[in-house]
Amino acid sequence: MSELEHYIKSYFGIANQNDLKTIVSLFKSTTIKKGDYFLKSGKICEKLSFIQSGLLRIYIKTEDKEVTQWISTKGYFVTDLSSLVFNTPARFTIQALIDCELYTIDRENYLLLKSLIPQWPELEKLFIARCFVMLEERIFSHLSMTAEERYDLLFEQNKELFNQVPLQYIASMLGMSPETFSRIRKKKSI
């Protein structure tokens, strides 16, 4: 369980060892098989998970295509924040791309944190603020970069992803067609 501890420490910046133990104890080890759904759009998201191992794809189905919003990887958290926090139907579907080991906290225990750890809301705020900033940066990339530049940026940040998941999903997540992705990829290999 120490990996979760380590990440919660670095994500939430918790110094107090007791609080850390309390938080970690509320996460239960769970698994999810390749192809299974962590969440289906329209349902209420009742959990937040830390990814010990595996990959999950977060996407939205529109009439004519699937749009991959993000692929969550080892060492990160996964949930539909909007659904979890506001208790509204999820907009995203989340599916395991390979078998995953997760540490999962359900809504009940998640709400418990507020009373068990006095500074939890503050920590949570900082966590969400950090996520917000990441999205700001992602928007900036769409306002100012070409498809190829976005490819380069992601590749630099997360090379491993490029040989772990179907490339079409990465293409979608970068806002380009699989063909464009493939052509950029070819260009790099020459």
Add this chain to the structure above:
Amino acid sequence: MSELEHYIKSYFGIANQNDLKTIVSLFKSTTIKKGDYFLKSGKICEKLSFIQSGLLRIYIKTEDKEVTQWISTKGYFVTDLSSLVFNTPARFTIQALIDCELYTIDRENYLLLKSLIPQWPELEKLFIARCFVMLEERIFSHLSMTAEERYDLLFEQNKELFNQVPLQYIASMLGMSPETFSRIRKKKSI
């Protein structure tokens, strides 16, 4: 001051009238003239403002161009969240497009809120989460829509903006060139 009250109530979902008074009392009425800077990138952002009237453009200067990240309008808040919350140099420059009336809280009083209003961190969390969800939607629009579809979406959501600010800024904020924006615009008028 009742407009600020109203918006804080709806943004933060505050029921308690005393808390509301306390919060509102920490915001001071300020103004900023057309062309003046609310924030310059590189500086630490020391304030959060509610826009009573006016328009502010949030942008980033790159080597070869200015990228407008967003234009904040009446009834919304403006700040560099990352800089305010994490005390880091601002990535954004924020400039008044016209004279603005603001209600502004400085960092000192902003931090005071935590101690004055017990549930403040929780409210703040919800506020930031709502902002996060808006950005998620914006990213989705870049992953799944053409320039024209993004134009239509924004126009639907905020028609007024289109005759209040230089169109080139809206173009940039939508991730397209001024020329493309102009051509889409022409198409609509025919």
Add this chain to the structure above:
DNA sequence: AGCTCCACTTGACAAAAGTCAAGAAATTAA
């Protein structure tokens, strides 16, 4: 009025990215 400064528009062209269809390669299942 005439001048200046912007912002916007327009046309011609170039580059980027999407679409469609066929086929190759890789992965999964039998």
Add this chain to the structure above:
DNA sequence: TTAATTTCTTGACTTTTGTCAAGTGGAGCT
């Protein structure tokens, strides 16, 4: 292993979007 399925690549072509450059039009100033 072979067969079936999925994913990826490639070429030909279209559409979308960007770039450059010239020109229009308006707001404000002298």
